[in-house]
Amino acid sequence: MFNRMRAFIRKFIGFSVGPFVGAFLSFITIPLTTHFISPDEYGKASMFTLFQMIFATFLFFGVDQAYTREYHDTENKQNLFQNALLLPLLLAFCTLFAALALPATVSRLLFGSPGDKLPAVLFGVMIVFMVIERFILLSIRMQEKALEYSLLNIFVKFAVLVLTLFFxxxxxxxxxxxxxxxxxxxxxxxxxxxxxxxxxxxxxxxxLDTGLLKAMIAFGLPIVVATSLSSLLDSMDRLSLRTWSDFYQIGIFTATLKIAAALSIVQTSFTSFWVPTAYRWYAEGKNIRYFKTVSDSILLGMSVLAAGILIFKDLIVLLLSPGYADSRYIIGFLCLQPIIYTVSETTCLGIVFSKKSYLSIWVGLIALIPNVIINVLLVPKFGAVGAAMATSISYIFFFAARTHFSATNGMRFPVVKHHIVFLVLLAGAFLNLLPASDTFFINIGLLAAVLAVQYPTIKKIWVLSHRRRASEA
Incomplete structure (x- = not known):
């Protein structure tokens, strides 16, 4: 087992190179941006990215997920790629034509004024490139070319950094x-x-394989509904701030998301290789204990990272500039989203293996309802703090629903420890609303509590590591 885990970790590291180096480049880019651009202006810029994500959700039509599902069952990979790309690319060009025809309307939607027509048109151009990039990277990822996948991500991040400095x-x-x-x-x-x-x-x-297209659309339609709900879940915080607050609060919220991106690095790198690996393990008939070991290990790693970010939050926030000081009060809440999503990728496999993609719709609804209620109640009064609370609490519902439906479809293993860790981190997020001078030792205690709950996992990893060293001696 430890030989398989070693190969697993090696591949994980390969996929992690890109996100980690990309995060380092972003780590340079973010302070440069926030030191020279006010929270209000940064909030406007974040709307461009937010609507880009929302549009992409609908444009992919779930076919990107169907592509990964069909990949190992199809001999002609190139024809599969081209058929899968067809519908999303057509919809992307429709978006571009709409931006060209109605730039003032798009500008008003994105930035609150009709005058910024060029960036509105570029929004449409960006959507087209996004679709093409998505399918190329999926092709590389499904071939499990870890290092190549990482280097390509690094190249894009480096290009953005250079142009940010230039502008x-x-x-x-x-x-x-x-x-x-x-x-x-x-x-x-x-x-x-x-x-x-x-x-x-x-x-x-x-x-043109109409049978394949119909199969992918049939698989993707429930996913596009579920993904739309998930996208709405991810964006409801900023949409609520756009409706009931101002661009300053959006800027603070978005800047804090960038800090929490340290956890999203692991989320991105893990999910990039975990999906093809999990499908392969399932095809090979791997015992469920392998999936449980991965789930416990990723929970440990992510929760320790979150506690570490909270311990050093004041130092991290200093990098943004004094104008973003309010970020320290919501970072604990926003760290929960990448943690919970990443861990849920290991507990939701029963849904995808059973091909019951429609269950993801119920997952999205179960998480979205409390999210909307909390945003409506708290954002008008508390701004970014209320939005951050809504995001973190709703993702606990997201995890519970995803795990439940997976368990009812053949992938059941104990997750009590997962829920305890999430609740400890949520309690820590609320405690970090206190003045900064009171929270350092609270966060040290939070780290100790997280480690104590996961002592059995630490012990198991230690034993596996000791056995591997003994076998190599």
Missing amino acids: IFFIRRDFLAVVYSAVFGQILGDLYLLFRYRSLFNLKHFS
């Missing part, structure tokens, strides 16, 4: 500097992807 120091210091650097950096990276993997777009042997 801030030589052109402008408002929200458009963030928008333009993100757009042109992403396009530059995607043009390289298109050139590097141009063979995927060779239509010489393309044949």
Whole structure:
């Protein structure tokens, strides 16, 4: 077992190189941005990214998920790729034409005024490139080319960093500097992807497979509804702030999300390799104890990282600039989302293995209802703090629902420890609303509590590691 776990960890590290280096580049980019751009302007820039994510949810039509599901069952991978890309790319071009026809309307939706027409048009251009990039990276990921996948992510992040520096120091210091650097950096990276993997777009042997398309759409339709609910869950906080608060609160909230991105690094790298690995393990008939070991281990790693961020939160917030000091009060809540989502990727497998993708719709609804209620009640009065509370609490519902439906479809293992850890971290988030001078030792105690709850996992990892060293001696 420890040999398999070693190979598992090695592949995880391969997929993690990109997100970790990308995070380092973002770590440089974020302070530069927040030191020169006010929270209000940063809030406007975040709306561009938010609506980009929302639109992408609908444009993929769930076909991206169907592509990964069909990948190992299809011999002609290139034809599968081209058929899968067809519908999302068509919808992306429709979005671009709408942005070209109604730039003032798009500008008002994104930035609150009709005057920024060029970035509104670039929004449509960006959507097209996003769709192409998504399917190219999925192809690389399903081939489990870990290092190549990571290097491509690094290239895109590096392009964004260079352009951010260029815009801030030589052109402008408002929200458009963030928008333009993100757009042109992403396009530059995607043009390289298109050139590097141009063979995927060779239509010489393309044949429209209507049966395959129908199967992918049938699989994807429940997913697009579920993904739409999930996207709404992820964006309801900022949409609520846009409705009942102001761009300053959006800026504070978004900047804090960037801090919590330290956990999203692990989320991204883990899910990038876990999906193909889990499908392969399932096809090989692996015992459920392997899935449980991964679940317990990722819970331990993520929760320790979250406690560490809270311990050093004041030092981290200093990097943003004094104008973003309020971020320290909500960071504990926003750390919960990437933790819970990442861990749920290990407890939801019964849903995907059973092909009952419609169950994800119920998961989304169960999480979204408390999210909407809490946002409506708290955001008008507490702004970013209320939105952060809504996000963290609703993700506990998300985990419980995802795990329950998975367990009823053949992937059942104990998760009491998971719920205890999440509740400890949620309690810690509320305690971090206290003045900064009172929270350092509270967060040390929080780390100790998280480790104590997970002592059996620590012991198991220690035993496996000791056995491996003994076998190599």
